Amino acid sequence: xxxxxxxxxxxxxxxxxxxxxxxxxxxxxxxxxxxxxxxxxxxxxxxxxxxxxxxxxxxxxxxxxxxxxxxxxxxxxxxxxxxxxxxxxxxxxxxxxxxxxxxxxxxxxxxxxxxxxxxxxxxxxxxxxxxxxxxxxxxxxxxxxxxxxxxxxxxxxxxxxxxxxxxxxxxxxxxxxxxxxxxxxxxxxxxxxxxxxxxxxxxxxxxxxxxxxxxxxxxxxxxxxxxxxxxxxxxxxxxxxxxxxxxxxxxxxxxxxxxxxxxxxxxxxxxxxxxxxxxxxxxxxxxxxxxxxxxxxxxxxxxxxxxxxxxxxxxxxxxxxxxxxxxxxxxxxxxxxxxxxxxxxxxxxxxxxxxxxxxxxxxxxxxxxxxxxxxxxxxxxxxxxxxxxxxxxxxxxxxxxxxxxxxxxxxxxx
Amino acid sequence: xxxxxxxxxxxxxxxxxxxxxxxxxxxxxxxxxxxxxxxxxxxxxxxxxxxxxxxxxxxxxxxxxxxxxxxxxxxxxxxxxxxxxxxxxxxxxxxxxxxxxxxxxxxxxxxxxxxxxxxxxxxxxxxxxxxxxxxxxxxxxxxxxxxxxxxxxxxxxxxxxx
Numbered sequence: 001x002x003x004x005x006x007x008x009x010x011x012x013x014x015x016x017x018x019x020x021x022x023x024x025x026x027x028x029x030x031x032x033x034x035x036x037x038x039x040x041x042x043x044x045x046x047x048x049x050x051x052x053x054x055x056x057x058x059x060x061x062x063x064x065x066x067x068x069x070x071x072x073x074x075x076x077x078x079x080x081x082x083x084x085x086x087x088x089x090x091x092x093x094x095x096x097x098x099x100x101x102x103x104x105x106x107x108x109x110x111x112x113x114x115x116x117x118x119x120x121x122x123x124x125x126x127x128x129x130x131x132x133x134x135x136x137x138x139x140x141x142x143x144x145x146x147x148x149x150x151x152x153x154x155x156x157x158x159x160x161x162x163x164x165x166x167x168x169x170x171x172x173x174x175x176x177x178x179x180x181x182x183x184x185x186x187x188x189x190x191x192x193x194x195x196x197x198x199x200x201x202x203x204x205x206x207x208x209x210x211x212x213x214x215x216x217x218x219x220x221x222x223x224x225x226x227x228x229x230x231x232x233x234x235x236x237x238x239x240x241x242x243x244x245x246x247x248x249x250x251x252x253x254x255x256x257x258x259x260x261x262x263x264x265x266x267x268x269x270x271x272x273x274x275x276x277x278x279x280x281x282x283x284x285x286x287x288x289x290x291x292x293x294x295x296x297x298x299x300x301x302x303x304x305x306x307x308x309x310x311x312x313x314x315x316x317x318x319x320x321x322x323x324x325x326x327x328x329x330x331x332x333x334x335x336x337x338x339x340x341x342x343x344x345x346x347x348x349x350x351x352x353x354x355x356x357x358x359x360x361x362x363x364x365x366x367x368x369x370x371x372x373x374x375x376x377x378x379x380x381x382x383x384x385x386x387x388x389x390x391x392x393x394x395x396x397x398x399x400x401x402x403x404x405x406x407x408x409x410x411x412x413x414x
Numbered sequence: 415x416x417x418x419x420x421x422x423x424x425x426x427x428x429x430x431x432x433x434x435x436x437x438x439x440x441x442x443x444x445x446x447x448x449x450x451x452x453x454x455x456x457x458x459x460x461x462x463x464x465x466x467x468x469x470x471x472x473x474x475x476x477x478x479x480x481x482x483x484x485x486x487x488x489x490x491x492x493x494x495x496x497x498x499x500x501x502x503x504x505x506x507x508x509x510x511x512x513x514x515x516x517x518x519x520x521x522x523x524x525x526x527x528x529x530x531x532x533x534x535x536x537x538x539x540x541x542x543x544x545x546x547x548x549x550x551x552x553x554x555x556x557x558x559x560x561x562x563x564x565x566x567x568x569x570x571x572x573x574x575x576x
Contacts, residue, residue, distance in 0.1 A: 071436035
């Protein structure tokens, strides 16, 4: 059995195979300020009075914080009242981006079935959970019943071997995979990641990879739990085990292999995430804005990578550099390491933990004709502002190198 | 019914840009449907029109505002060569019918389309294009009128552990 099959089988207590449709209990449900208000409305529409278990609900605001409009403020107000009425812990706007916060607060563990009304909920697969994004009506149902319909997916196994070259990392690997598998190549499927590159990868890198499973249409992106997973979780929660490893004879729909040692820095060019090229192919393209942050690449390790590329230089004066650690914890680590001071000194705007320009809902929007390089997960037309702007995606190293020179730059040459 | 033809990989940002997500009234959302992508849609789409698209329609965000914006414009049926998973489910939950139709690419923008759900095809300019059947467990939700109505009709939900 695959990890996905094992998780559903263990929840359901009977034999489960890919293709089965089950109504499964859930271990956690995450709502934020964009999709939460509608989920709560649908919960009420369904006759919901009390949520299934307030301790299993993760609630916070990250997309439009601090409130950037009166409607956003009203949505926050409504969710605050709901949290209070239901006895749900409200992280409010203090903690940061939903996926990062859910993991660092220990709200998700190996073998859990988790839903979130955000497509990048698949990021929780980094700790071995079956986690998937759902819409608000599905979330209203999940809040009421603590269960949801799932079709147990077939799995694509991806093994990555070897070690990354200097200034090449997990983001380059997952961009390359998106390029190869395509924007819909994993639709209705789970991705299961393994191989020596994953076993040697930090939790931060695993989160980056699991986060982007949805960019291939994936329902989940799971790294089977190992010692690294348990080490990450040990001070956050207790009782987790690694006993959901895939069987040696697990049936996969497809198997893919990568040698990360031969990987170069990758860039997704407008306007699709699977439009992926090697950095040399777009080097020299002028950029107006560089964004380092988001649930994909807003962790301390990403900030360290960017700072290392920056060195003691200043960012190019023609580039607006926006840096946003993904959570309060990541912000504090970055701050205490002296990196925030370095970024500000070099000319960047360092914002409080939130989604920032990623979704184009709050600030940092692009004018027609402008070009942005972003470490986030989507470069859809119009996502970060004008539909006549262009968004490129890269690793933090490539983003920092490009911010130094004002044009897309190979970080290996810095 | 007029066919509004779209290409491959139409993402949820194209259907409803992020800056409108504080809204969740479908009529208000409909005013911004496909804004910046196809501005005439929100002004000209009429009750009963059909969206016809290529592969991977609705990829991207889990925002249910996307099917709501489409429904608010009067569209009840979306025909596509394939759908992104979350959008497909959201469409059903909000009472839109997503029909998978491998031949949808041949249908022309602005052409007249009729949808035959009982025999599983759509027809445009005298040509029939077969559609794939909607899975049983989803039909049950559609028959109830959407997930809210399904939940109201099933106050006791049995999970696989029970």
